[in-house]
Amino acid sequence: MKNIIKILFLLLMASPLYSRAQEEEIKDPKAREKIEAARIGLISERLGLTPEQAERFWPIYREFTQKRGEMVHEFRQAQRDIGRDNPDPEKQKELVELGLKIKQRQLDLEKDYSTRMMNVISAQQIMNLRNAEKEFQRMIINQLQQRRNSQQRRENLRDRNQQLRDNKG
DSSP states (O other): OHHHHHHHHHHHHHHHHHHHIIIIIOOOHHHHHHHHHHHHHHHHHHHTOOHHHHHHHHHHHHHHHHHHHHHHHHHHHHHHHHOTTOOOHHHHHHHHHHHHHHHHHHHHHHHHHHHHHHTTSOHHHHHHHHHHHHHHHHHHHHHHHHHHHHHHHHHHHHHHHHHHHHHHO
């Protein structure tokens, strides 16, 4: 049980990264659909779900991820409204307290949905789920970093070519 709680805590800490990647980087609905399909494929494969399990698991998991995402969005909205760098100590305290409340709500949500999921899948599959989610988050972040690096290289080449043309002219 302690290991499950540790895994849940790590998941809570890592979920904002995936949510941020989804929110900020992936605006194209078709790209989001592809990412969601890849996530479903990876999780299904790592869990080894039977057809019966999959039929019962996915609605619960989708509901859980939607609620978790709403909480992350709520905190991000508060950060934008208050401002992370707001010099007012009261506003900073308010943001910290809200962050802690949301983390507690996320933990409560995680406990509730883990219990519900364990009625469908095994404890081992729950642990595999956490690992699959982390693996998928790392994959998404790596993909985003590779795209940024590639775009930066293209921009550098374009700038260098423009400088060469300007020097010739």
